[in-house]
Amino acid sequence: MFDMLKIDEDIWKYIIDHTTERDPLLTELDRETNLKMAFPNMLSGHYQGRLLEFISKMIQPEYILEIGTFTGYSAICMARGLKTNGKLHTIECNDEVIPFAEKFIRKAGLQDKIMIHFGDALQVIPRLNVFFDLIYIDGDKSQYCQYYELTFSKLKTGGIILVDNALWDGKVLKQSSKKDDETNGIRNLNEMIHTDQRVENIILPVRDGIMLVKKVTG
16 A cells, blocks of 8 residues: 555556546647657656646636746646636746747747746745745755745645655655755755644655645744
8 A cells, every 4th residue: 555656557557548638739748848858757747737737726726836837838737727817927947948838838828827937936936926826846956945935925825835756756765965955955845844834735646746735824
């Protein structure tokens, strides 16, 4: 019962075969990301994208914050759950991928709902005068704790934070070098959240792990 991450290939195929298919736009986005971008595995992908879309549709947020846009896959998925006049703010530090993401955001008809901010998230977040219902953290792993601390005061009580790569390919279980800033950043945030009395949390063994956090008190 504790071996959830090592899913049999046939079981995984069954799961995917019985998950709502993605639409042609996201299929095209996935294909072009793999053809044209370095590190295409950074893209959320079908299964995780469906989960993000489901969570957003259940919450029906007015405002979403995403740290780490990449090619726009996860932003498009989450924006589909926004309220009618809602807005998703997404932050990307690599200006080379922004035109790619913008192209697909326009194709999705979400250009009025998704606002891309270019720059260092640690500098951009304090300038956002918005209180969010949903926050998705998927930026520089070494800065995860800072992202959490900066965004928490901007999260509405009852709001949700999703932290991607919470398991980091199992590296969170191993002794890491002091120089391994990414692993240490993820492990430190996992511990910070787990001991934070203001929240409830659970790690979902989806892809590389998603920490799901609910803010219960300010």
